[in-house]
Amino acid sequence: MSNFQQYELCDELLTSLTDLKYSEPTATQEACLPDLLSGKDVAVEAKTGSGKTLAFGLTILNKLSQTPASAQHPHALVLCPTRELAEQVSYQLQLLAKKMANTKILPLFGGVALAPQLSSLRHAPAVVVATPGRVLDIISQGKLDLSGVKTLVLDEADRMLDMGFSDQMDWILSAVHKQAKGVQTLLFSATFGGNIKSLSKTYQKNAEIIALKDAHTRANIDQVAYKVQADKREYAVAALLSEYQPDSAIVFCQTKLEVASLAQKLSDDGFTLVQLQGDMEQFERSNAIILFSADCANVMIATDVASRGLDIANVGMVINFRISDDLDIHTHRIGRTGRAGETGIAITLIDDSDEIKLIGFNAQLSEDIPIKQSQALRFHANRIKQPAYVGIQIDAGKKHKLSKGDILGAITKQAKIPSKDIGKIQVAAQKSFAAVKLRSVKRILMMFREEKVKGKRIRARKIE
Known part of the structure; x- marks a missing residue:
C-alpha cells in the first residue's frame, strides 16, 4: 500500500503528516514527489485541489532539514498569483513545519502596509511565500537577499501570467538564478500553453514534465448546461440554488456589474452570500473569503479576475452565469468544485447565441456537456439553504x-x-x-x- 513512508522524508515531516492525517499521497503527489525530492527541476500540469502544495512543501522542508537555512538568507521562495493563495500556502507550510525548530515561513503580499513586512524580514525567514509585485518591491529596496535560495516555486504559473505578472516574474527569476547557485526550480500550472512552456524552457534545466491527465478532464465533476432566455439568468441561478441546495456554491460572472446585480437579486430572495470583485478593498476581500470558507455564507458571486488564486475546499457547486470565452477559463472555474477527490456539480447557463461556444468546448472534451432546458426550473423560497454559522x-x-x-x-x-x-x-x-x-x-x-x-x-x- 502506498504511503508517505516510502519517501525519504525527515522524521519531523513524517510526524507532521501523521498529525495532519495525511496517510496516502494523491495521484499528483505520487507522480511528482520522487523527482521533486531527488532535486530535479520539475514542471507539473495538474488541476487545482490535487495536492500540489503539499508536494512542493515537503520538497522545500525536507531539503531544509538536510541543509539548514542561513540566518541571513531565505532558503526557498514561492511565488503565488494572489494574496489569498499566498496566505493559504504559507499556512499549510507552517503546519508541515510545526515540528521543525526555528523554521520561519513568511507571506509577503500587496494590499497591506509594507513596513510590518519589512520588519518581519529583519530576522530572515526560511521560506518566503509572496506575490510577484510585492516581492519585487522589497527586492528592489535591497531588503531581501536571494543568494541563499535553494528552491524556487512558481505556483499557479498560468494564473500569474494571465494576471499580467510576466515582466515581474522574469525579473525575479533572473535575479534568483544570477544570485543563487544550484537552484531547483519547480513550476505548477493547471494548463500548459505556449507561455508556460517558454517559461519552463527559459528558467528550468532539463525539467521533468509531468502531465497527470488532460487538464480539461474533470471525471469527478458532473457538468450540465441549462438553456435560458437572456433576461432569465438571475432567476435561473436562484432556482438552481434552491433546487440543488448545495452547502456552498460559487457563481462566476463576466463583469463587476453582473456581480452586483446578481448579488442584490439573490440577497432580496433570502440567500446569504458574499461578493468578490476587483473594486473591493483588501479587507473586504479577506472578509468575504473568510465568511465563505467558514460556512458563514453559502454563496460566493465572483468575477474571474477576483477569484484567481483562491484555494477554498469543499465547494459543492459552480455556476457559470455566462459561458466563458475559452476552455481554459472554463476549466479553472469548474475546478473550484470536485477538489481533492470530492465530487462536484458545474452548471453553465447558455442562450441561443452561446451554443456555438459550447460546441467548441465539447469538441475538446472527452465527454460532451449535455444541454437541458430551464423551463422546469422553479425558485422555491422555502428551500433556501441557510449557512451553518x-x-x-x-x-x-x-x-x-x-x-x-x-x-x-x-x-x-x-x-x-x-x-x-x-x-x-x-x-x-x-x-x-x-x-x-x-x-x-x-x-x-x-x-x-x-x-x-x-x-x-x-x-x-x-x-x-
Missing part, C-alpha cells in the same frame, strides 16, 4: 498574544457556549475570526463586552 470579528490577534486556544476557551468557559456551536477560528496579526452558531452570537458578544479575555478588554462584532 455566523462570523464574529475579534479586534485582537497574534500581536496581542491571542491564540485560537484563548478564543476557544473564552467562548466555551466564560460565555458557556458548547463546543459544537463553534466552527472555524482564525487568528491573524491584528484581528481574529470565529464562526459560531446563530443561537450563540448574542451571548458571545455580551461576554466580550462585559468580561476580559486574557486580562484585557477586547472588542468583538458580528460581520454583516
